[in-house]
Amino acid sequence: MSSLQHFFAMGGYAGYVWPAYAVFFAVLIADNVAPRLRRRRILRELRGRLARQAARVRRPPSSSVTP
Amino acid sequence: MSTWIPLWLHKLGSPPTFYRFAGAVRPWAMGLALLFGVIGLYGGLVLAPPDYQQGDAYRIIFIHVPSAWMSMFIYAAMGVAAFVALVWRMKLAEVVAMESAPIGAAFTFVTLVTGSLWGKPMWGTWWTWDARLTSELVLLFLYLGVIGLYHAFEDRRQGARAASFLAIIGVINVPIVHYSVTWWNTLHQGSTVDIFGHSKMPWDMLWPLLLMTLATKAYYAASLCHRARTDLLALEGGKDWVRQIAEAEAGR
Numbered sequence: 001m002s003s004l005q006h007f008f009a010m011g012g013y014a015g016y017v018w019p020a021y022a023v024f025f026a027v028l029i030a031d032n033v034a035p036r037l038r039r040r041r042i043l044r045e046l047r048g049r050l051a052r053q054a055a056r057v058r059r060p061p062s063s064s065v066t067p
Numbered sequence: 068m069s070t071w072i073p074l075w076l077h078k079l080g081s082p083p084t085f086y087r088f089a090g091a092v093r094p095w096a097m098g099l100a101l102l103f104g105v106i107g108l109y110g111g112l113v114l115a116p117p118d119y120q121q122g123d124a125y126r127i128i129f130i131h132v133p134s135a136w137m138s139m140f141i142y143a144a145m146g147v148a149a150f151v152a153l154v155w156r157m158k159l160a161e162v163v164a165m166e167s168a169p170i171g172a173a174f175t176f177v178t179l180v181t182g183s184l185w186g187k188p189m190w191g192t193w194w195t196w197d198a199r200l201t202s203e204l205v206l207l208f209l210y211l212g213v214i215g216l217y218h219a220f221e222d223r224r225q226g227a228r229a230a231s232f233l234a235i236i237g238v239i240n241v242p243i244v245h246y247s248v249t250w251w252n253t254l255h256q257g258s259t260v261d262i263f264g265h266s267k268m269p270w271d272m273l274w275p276l277l278l279m280t281l282a283t284k285a286y287y288a289a290s291l292c293h294r295a296r297t298d299l300l301a302l303e304g305g306k307d308w309v310r311q312i313a314e315a316e317a318g319r
Contacts (some may be wrong), residue, residue, distance in 0.1 A: 011123035
């Protein structure tokens with residue numbers, strides 16, 4: 001058995017050691033991705049709000065009443 | 068010197084200053100976390116010898132124990148921030164407390180799952196209602212309670228205050244988790260590592276564990292900076308400094 005195979009076999013406990021490490025890294029990656037997506041959503045919504053405000057300033061609501 | 072430190076702390080409490088500060092700290096903290104993590108895992112998975120009783124299964128310790136320590140450390144940090152938030156009504160302390168909760172919940176979850184994966188081959192069971200395991204599960208529920216209560220309010224600052232109150236009450240569980248193995252007769256073993264005394268662990272296994280502890284601490288700092296920055300953008304959405312950031316990132 002090569003040393004690399006020996007390493008991955010974890011003395012027969014591969015089925016417990018590697019899933020534990022997989023969970024550890026999966027959770028930390030998710031913890032990093034979540035605020036990144038949230039940040040993008042917050043800024044996108046803010047830009048939308050600013051664009052709507054700017055549109056209202058350019059076209060005052062009174063103009064819609066006149067025929 | 069006696070005047071500029073309080074002044075600096077006072078300025079740091081202002082959201083745009085903290086936003087910049089956290090943005091400068093985050094890459095360094097993440098860099099340290101990765102550096103310590105890579106060296107620590109190499110030491111733990113490759114260099115450290117197998118345990119004479121547990122073989123290679125004990126190598127789960129290098130993520131299980133640092134995660135368990137973080138689950139308690141972050142809860143204590145959240146409790147302190149929640150206390151500051153309630154007493155001094157400081158917006159930044161609310162942000163730090165509320166953004167610590169998901170990171171702490173993540174580490175608590177990792178602790179429970181890795182512990183379960185370690186318990187199966189060593190104890191012959193995935194789970195047992197042992198004092199240590201049960202109190203750690205209660206810690207997870209406390210974190211989830213804080214997160215849930217925070218989001219249950221329409222007004223975010225009101226939610227943060229209610230959740231801060233729960234966080235402070237829950238601090239009582241941290242010493243219970245820590246001393247559970249001494250107070251009760253548990254299946255979970257007692258502590259192996261003693262920072263102030265003699266650790267019952269050979270140096271080959273101890274140094275990777277300590278490095279992983281530092282790595283998870285640095286990771287918490289990095290993740291907290293990331294989350295707090297994001298949350299400040301949401302809280303301060305109407306302010307000019309946030310608008311400038313939103314417009315600067317419009318192209319992306």
